[in-house]
């Protein structure tokens with residue numbers, strides 16, 4: 373059985389771990405599964421060969437024994453289910469871990485992505501500067517709420533789960549902007565996640581891949 377993940381042939385961040393293959397690599401390392409990597413050049417993302425694997429022409433894609441998955445959430449859910457160790461055995465605890473994975477993807481990631489759009493995709497629009505305070509305020513609110521919930525906890529629900537893996541992967545996107553540092557509870561949470569040996573291996577692998 374071989375697992376193959378598809379990522380950028382060359383990530384625009386030069387291997388800083390910001391593209392979404394890093395969270396999949398992290399999950400693979402946590403569950404102890406080896407994998408191979410297929411790199412796709414940017415122009416090929418929207419070509420038929422890649423669209424057959426990912427209808428939106430994006431990365432990451434995951435392939436294992438005839439199963440092809442896109443969407444990092446679905447891929448990581450699959451890994452947690454099939455290989456254990458990222459989901460608690462207790463059914464309620466397991467559901468709470470999944471709840472946090474959904475929360476990361478649907479309540480925390482969108483305002484963070486909106487900031488990238490506001491800065492890069494829409495940065496030249498005449499209304500871009502006017503909109504920025506609203507974009508930043510939405511992020512601040514969400515981070516304050518999350519930090520208030522976490523308090524002094526090490527992880528979201530006691531032990532480290534797939535919910536933490538996804539939440540930390542989402543929050544790290546704010547690191548380069550300096551916004552994360554303004555929320556010390558969450559900055560420390562991201563550092564705790566990044567100190568895990570599985571993350572270290574995943575980060576090193578994507579960095580090496582992007583800097584051959």
Ligand code: GTB
Nearest residue numbers: 383384385390391392417429430431432443444445
């Ligand atoms: N919801 C999907 C998922 O979670 O898998 C989103 C997938 C997605 O947005 N993939 C991006 C992509 O393929 C790469 S991760 N984009 C190309 C396209 O849409 O044509 C986003 C990303 C890319 C690069 C950096 N970076 O270099 O800093 C950061 C984040």
